[in-house]
Amino acid sequence: MNRCLHKNSIRLWTKVLGAFFICLGLGITVPDTAGPAFAAEPGPVISLVIDGKGISTDVQPIRQNGRMLVPIRVIAEKTGANVTYEADTRQVTVTEKGKRVVLLLDSRTAYVDGKRVTLDAPPMVVNKRTVVPIRFVSEAMGYQVYWDNKSQVAMIQTKPVEDTAAVIGYAKNxxxxxxxxxxxxxxxxxxxxxxxxxxxxxxxxxxxxxxxxxxxxxxxxxxxxPLSKEVGDSRLLDEKYYFPFSEASWYEPYGDSFGSDREWTESNNGSVRNHEGIDIMAPKGTPVYSVSNGTINRVGWNTYGGWRVNITDEDGRFRMYYAHLSAYVPGLKVGGTVRAGQLIGFVGDTGYGGPGIAGMFDSHLHFGLYQNSNGKAVDPYYYLRYWEQNKLEDSIS
Missing domain, CATH: 3.10.350.10 (LysM domain)
Known part of the structure; x- marks a missing residue:
């Protein structure tokens, strides 16, 4: 078990460049050779995580000849790098903190501080967008990179992860x-x-x-x-379940908000309803991971929960409900299976209205737990506190 408590621009990108593309750094419609393309997504999708936050783009990273290509403009915007393009030479120049990287479209030759290097895969323009091989960029700029194949998400860390977790030394009693x-x-x-x-x-x-x-x-x-006497089903007190945030994620201390009053209702008739879950406040874009192995039984928009996903655990006893998401990872669908600790979406502030409504409250994850046999809501507070000692380790630390 990982026994942890919660953790306490580019400026030159405004011109239309050349006859084929509008601006550098976004990518793409995925060709057959670049990995799977998912149709009919249930909602907004994020495929790029930079420094622990999901980044919304109008494109997705791709796989090309076994290599990962990502939108360079988005990376530059999030890191403060400066990017320029010369139409005559089809040359992209990236500068950051004294580093100078030159790439040539459709060429495997590049230069790092004047030194010639050979790329694993050439930068390319697809659908009027430019993507570059992230392995090369990471080595040139000192970034750490990880490709989550199960979730089809590229994770990039441009700076050291601050480990401020309060670690529980022993959590079995x-x-x-x-x-x-x-x-x-x-x-x-x-x-x-x-x-x-x-x-x-x-x-x-x-x-x-x-x-x-x-x-x-x-x-x-x-x-x-013991905690086992305070919960309805002590079988959930098991190391096979994960907390929905990773070790690298920051979130606010949370209390037991199950059963508290909520005034907003779909009918707006002034009635009050009970809160059927626990709210954990966290920055928008924070990655959310599946607590359990299981099967997706619902995904998409819900009037109260916004972009949400319901997962029935592999034993068929409980449904886990993750709500108010800003986006999903690619490919989630009803009937799809997930593993405990698998990335499924990102914290947001959606809900309380029709599809796409956001900003009615501060960003947070609403986590609900329901008995699968009768749909009855169960207070997940103590389970979350126990699972909090079992967090997914940062994949790229």
Missing amino acids: PYVVQAGDTIIEIANSHDTSVEEVKKNNYLSTDFLTIKQLLFLPEGSSKAAH
């Missing part, structure tokens, strides 16, 4: 704080010390709240009030 508990009493009754309890849970004070989840340090006696 969770204890739920009861009324009247003190940290001294909990430590003494479980054959450990206050210092070890605080160290294992990254606590800065002795203050506790009722129903707070503590992870007793290794060597402690079995929890007198």
Whole structure:
């Protein structure tokens, strides 16, 4: 288990360039030789992640002869690189932090700070857009790159990932704080010390709240009030389930908002409804991962949830509901299967209206959990707190 708590331009791109293309750096309709093309997507799709955020483009990265080509303009805009194009020579020049890279369209010859190099695949114009081989760009600029083949998403890291996670040293013995508990009493009754309890849970004070989840340090006696007694199905307390954000993602501390009042309704008649999930506030574009192995049973627009996806877990007992997304990864469809820890979409602020409505609230992930047999909503708070200790490691760190 990865035992972690939450983690606390280009300017020269305005001209129409040449007779074949409007601007550098976007790409493409995927040809048969460049990998699968997905038709009839359920909603907006993102295929490029830069520095931990999904980037919306009007194109997708492609695979060409076993190599990945990505839209250079988007990368430049997100990193502050300067890009120019010379129509006479069909030359693209990228400069950033003292580095100068020159590429020639449809040529495998390029230059890095004046030194000639041979590319794995040539830059090309497709549908009036230019894409370049990301392996070359990453080596020239010092970026890290990863191609998520399952989700068909290119991930690029242009700067070091800050690891600010508070790591739980031992998470196999969770204890739920009861009324009247003190940290001294909990430590003494479980054959450990206050210092070890605080160290294992990254606590800065002795203050506790009722129903707070503590992870007793290794060597402690079995929890007198274990988490398994607070949840309806302890089978979900398993290391095969993942938290929906990765180790590299930042999000705000979250509480148990299940059952709280929500005033917006589809009829706008002033009635109040219950909140059937947990809201985790996070920046728009934050990658969202599947909690479980399972099968997609719904995907697309929902009046309340916006762009959402429902996944029935592989055991058929529960449905996981991921809502208010800004976009999906390519190829999601009803009946498709996913794996635990697979990238499925990106945090957004969609919903509360007809298709495409966004901005009615701050960006966040709404995670819901439902019994598959009867559709009854289950409070997922404690499950999320447990799964929070099992996060997907950053693929390109």
